[in-house]
Amino acid sequence: xxxxxxxxxxxxxxxxxxxxxxxxxxxxxxxxxxxxxxxxxxxxxxxxxxxxxxxxxxxxxxxxxxxxxxxxxxxxxxxxxxxxxxxxxxxxxxxxxxxxxxxxxxxxxxxxxxxxxxxxxxxxxxxxxxxxxxxxxxxxxxxxxxxxxxxxxxxxxxxxxxxxxxxxxxxxxxxxxxxxxxxxxxxxxxxxxxxxxxxxxxxxxx
Numbered sequence: 522x523x524x525x526x527x528x529x530x531x532x533x534x535x536x537x538x539x540x541x542x543x544x545x546x547x548x549x550x551x552x553x554x555x556x557x558x559x560x561x562x563x564x565x566x567x568x569x570x571x572x573x574x575x576x577x578x579x580x581x582x583x584x585x586x587x588x589x590x591x592x593x594x595x596x597x598x599x600x601x602x603x604x605x606x607x608x609x610x611x612x613x614x615x616x617x618x619x620x621x622x623x624x625x626x627x628x629x630x631x632x633x634x635x636x637x638x639x640x641x642x643x644x645x646x647x648x649x650x651x652x653x654x655x656x657x658x659x660x661x662x663x664x665x666x667x668x669x670x671x672x673x674x675x676x677x678x679x680x681x682x683x684x685x686x687x688x689x690x691x692x693x694x695x696x697x698x699x700x701x702x703x704x705x706x707x708x709x710x711x712x713x714x715x716x717x718x719x720x721x722x723x724x725x726x727x
Contacts, residue, residue: 565708660691
């Protein structure tokens with residue numbers, strides 16, 4: 522190894538050592554734990570997929586969890602089928618919606634189903650044995666005022682058990698929900714195959 526290469530290796534090692542020391546110092550101050558309010562929103566793909574990734578992490582760690590789907594109907598999806606076939610002892614799964622609002626075309630029915638889904642969600646969240654509860658597409662139900670945002674904010678801030686994580690997905694998350702959330706991720710759309718005439722495909726969208 523040349524002197525120049527040796528010096529470069531040593532400089533890199535010193536730089537990384539300083540970075541590690543600074544990182545360790547920061548991490549030493551992060552000692553608290555709490556149940557998080559987590560919001561996945563935005564126009565990009567991946568909101569529910571990321572949320573289900575956390576649900577499967579909980580399942581892998583043997584942590585009791587639950588899913589309530591607010592908008593999606595009873596169509597077969599990989600996540601739903603896998604949980605219902607193998608993990609019902611760890612994860613409750615409730616599909617409460619009957620499809621997207623433009624498919625049902627019945628506002629009264631949509632409100633009834635969303636209200637029932639919210640009541641089920643509250644029951645699951647109140648059960649402190651559930652370490653994570655995913656409210657899939659609830660942001661859409663809130664946006665259409667099927668579920669009152671004031672009720673959601675009030676419940677999550679006053680009744681959610683201290684160590685329970687709640688994940689809320691869907692486009693156009695309400696600003697009041699974002700305000701109380703601990704973690705908010707906005708999925709940005711850069712490209713999507715749908716715009717090129719490619720339909721939703723198994724293994725990618727469901």
